[in-house]
Structure formats: structure tokens, C-alpha cells
Amino acid sequence: MGASVATAVVNSEETAVDVRSIPAARPDDLPYIEEPQSVTPQDARELTQIFFRQLATLEEGTHEYQYARNTLIEMNLTLVRYAARRFRHRGDDMEDIMQVGTIGLIKAIDRYDPSREVEFTTLAIPYITGEMKRFFRDTTWDVRVPRRLQELRVDLARANEKLASELGRDPNVCELAAELDISKEEVVEGQVAANGYNASSIDVTINEDGNETPLADLIGERDQDMDLVEDLHALKPLLEQLEDRDRHILELRFGQEMTQSQIGSELGISQMHTSRLLSRALTQLRAGLLSEA
Template sequence: MVEATTTAANDGTCQDLPVLEAPHEVAPQDARALTKVFLRELAVREEGTEGHQYVRGTLIEMNMSLVRYAAGRFRARGDEMEDIVQVGTIGLIKAIDRFDLSREVEFATFAVPYIVGEIKRFFRDTTWAVHVPRRLQEARVELAKANEDLSARLGRPPRVGELAKAMDLSEEEVIEAQIAANGYHSTSLDAALGGADEDDDASLADFIGEEDPALALFEDFHTLAPLVEQLDERDRLLLHLRFVEELTQSEIGARLGVSQMHVSRLLARSLARLREGLLPDQPARP
């Protein structure tokens, strides 16, 4: 709504332009005509003055319908529409600042590619949690649209075969797109799960298993078992006395009637054979 129209002032204010009570409520057909007037004024006003700020701000508010129109094209992506509109507004501002009145082109025609480009850049740079091929990024958008259309028509979630037919893809390609869509959003491991108990501050990380250090020991035992079986009976007895009964080399020597030095040599030889069988790529110890 136009509240008043006054004459120009010498102090850089906006007294020579229509004063709009609610620029964002101006009808699109009226906005096109008013945009031309305000763009001409913007070109002659000194940047930083009150008048320049008013004209620029009014242009932004009057043309928010262009942003909402462009943002609607990305509704199927599932992101918050408010976020998409905010990003699109950046494109609108760039279009206002870069528009050249000497060009024979409507402002809307000039601005929409800026708005759409800014939104696409936002999706490309920030929304994918992991990198996936571009063809799968595009397939995800088509998948979201097909899901929405078929769900509304069928009254239930569509099956893979129905999605494949609607998207003109194979079922394998649809499944691949569904898997790739999982890389679009990520959740912090520290994010609270929000259980029924208000005092429950459990996070996702609390429910993710960790590698059991005993697992490696279990695997080593199973790898060593056939190697130990290959040793002769005396060597297996020495290993049993040393590592199961935990006797010292002197105690083993006394029990078997040999010197401690001899026990040491026999154990070293057996351990070297086991080490070579367990770690064939490792250099032998001196």
C-alpha cells in the first residue's frame, strides 16, 4: 500500500519516493512496476545514506515473492523451507546490487537465476554429510519427488518397483539412490537421544559398541594352537610349565633335571618358531 508521495530532498532521504507501509505485501504485478522505479532511484543515491538504505531494503521486501517462488522448487529436498528462503534472499540481494538498468531485461528474469544459484550452492557446499557422485545427488531429488507423489496417490509408502517405474530407473538404481540419500544428513554422536525420562541425557555414542581388546587375544590363541601342536612333546611341556604354571626357568630346570641355561635356549627356540609362524612377514629377532 502506498502511503504518500513527496518531493525530493537534498539530504539523501527518501522523500521523493512512495512510502510503502508493507512492501512485502505488494502484489507481484505492482511490485514489477515499483521495482523499476526503486531501481532507478537506487542507482542515483549515494551508498550508505538513509535514502539508499530505504530504497534497497524496500526492493528486497517487495521481491521476496521471487525468493519464495524459487525456493518452492526445492521443497522436495526435505530441508527447512525457512533456511532455503534465507539462502535465496542472499541471491536476491546480490541481484539487486548487480542489476544494470541499461540492460533490456526485466529484473525478475535477472534475479531468479541468482536466487536459484545461491540455493543450489548452499545444497552443494553444506548439506551432504558425505560425498556421493553427482548422479546420485540428482537421483535423490527425483526419489524424494517420486516418494511424495506416489505416497499421496497410493495412500501408503511406495514400493521399490513402483518407484523404479515412476522414475524410469531399474530397481537396483532406486535402491542405490535410497542408500546414497542416507549421506544427506548426519547426526552428532554427542546428540542427546531424548528419552521419556527427563533426566536421561544418553547420547548416541553411549549405544555404539567398541572393539573388545580381548578379541585380538582370542584370535591369537586360535592362530597359535596349530603352531603349538607342531612342536615336539618336550617343547610343549616347557611352554606349559613356563606360561601356564608360570614357573621360573630355574624351577623348570630343577624339575626336568637340566640347567637353567638349557631351559632358556629351548624356550627361545620354541618361541622363535611360534613367532615366525604367527608373524611370517616380521624379521626374526636376534
């Protein structure tokens, strides 16, 4: 399955499948679905239950068992795509996220017990998102740096190990630059970026003038403006979904700090109508933020 399945799911068009046209499932006669990844989510829910009931009666390892299991996987890949959307702003390759999410889907299928009368999605979504979070935990740097610098860090580590073995000491910046055929500035940049791979604990102590000082005591207070930066980052894609007039009203109200009466005069509408439009836009943004959270 792998990447080709994930790519097919991302690029495929969803088409309706009439579940009623599929013959009733029997232990030796499974429904045949030519393109499981094209089944709509609504039909997939009903078909999923049919296939799970069949799967429970089949012997593991048989052709029928593999067909039922593989069809369940492909038919429910929309759940992986749905779960992957919450991580779309992280900057990671969506194909990688889809693949690890598919692993979670497979685990959910293998562990699902239809006799408990619990909706499959109730079990599947936590498994899928759990695999995605584990992926980020295992592969993400403590401090986010560009992919170019992440790759440079690996090259520097290999060059450092090679030269240290040859020279009997740690190589300097010039020697590393010559080994990798890059500038000294790039070597320094890569070394600085490498500090973001592992972060120090705030419980560690730092020796300053003979005094042991906890790192936590040297950390500044929380900057409230950082919350604003995060909110603005989250709002950007939501603002793009608003109508042009709604975005213009928000710009006049919060960007140019105009009153509702002034905005109404600017747009040729009443102050009350301006208030309703502003309230509608803010409600839509608030709902989007809560959905992201």
C-alpha cells in the first residue's frame, strides 16, 4: 500500500456508491468494491460494518480475509486524510504524515471488535492521531529550523567524525568547510542550528562566577505578545476564507481603528448593518479557531 495509496487518496475524487446495490454479504461471498478509496465517508461507514462482520468469520491469512482487510484499509483512508488536516500547518511532508496515519488506521482495524457496538471511527481517530503525534515526537527538532540546516547538521556530523578519526582531534571550521566544499559561514550556521536538535532542561545549573544558578532563574517572564503572534498565525488561513467585504470591514475596524459609524459611512451602509457584518465575521473566525484547537 504505502505512499502510492496515500497519494491516491489525497488526489482522488470522492464518488457516491449506492450501498443498496451491493449484494448482502455472506461468509463465502464478500461485496466487491472496485475502487474502495472512492467510497464517500457516509457509504464507508455502512460498508465498514459489513466488512467487519465478514472479517470476523474469515480465517486469517486466506485470500478472502486479505481482501476484506485491505478493502477496509483503503475505504477508511479518508479518516487519515481528515486527521492529517490538523497538522497541515506544521510544515512537514503530508505524504509522510499520511503514511504514519495509515499505520494507525491498520492498528485500529486489527483491534476493532464489532461486537462491542462502538462506532469504528471512535476507535480509529485516536489511533491515527496517536501515530501522527508519535511521528512528530520522534522526528521533530526541539527548536524548529529549516530543512536545509537540518540536512547540513547531518553532513557536519559525518564530516566531523571522519576528520576527527584522520586528524586525531576535533576539526576546526576551516577543515570542515574544505571537507564539505562549503563556506566557513555555512559551517558556523550549521553548528548554531545544531543546537536546536536537543534542548537543555530548565533544571540544569549554570556556573557563573563560581555560583551554581538554575537555568530556570535566568529565563525571562512570559511575553504576552507571543500569544498574539500565535493567534495571528492561526487567523491567517481563516481570514482568507472570509468574503472580501468582511475582510475589508475587519481592516477598517482593527487596522485603522475606525468606529462602526465611520465604517458605515465609508461603505455606504448603516451603523447597525455594519455591526451585524462585523459580528458575523468575528463569529466565523472564533468558530474556526475553536475548531483548530
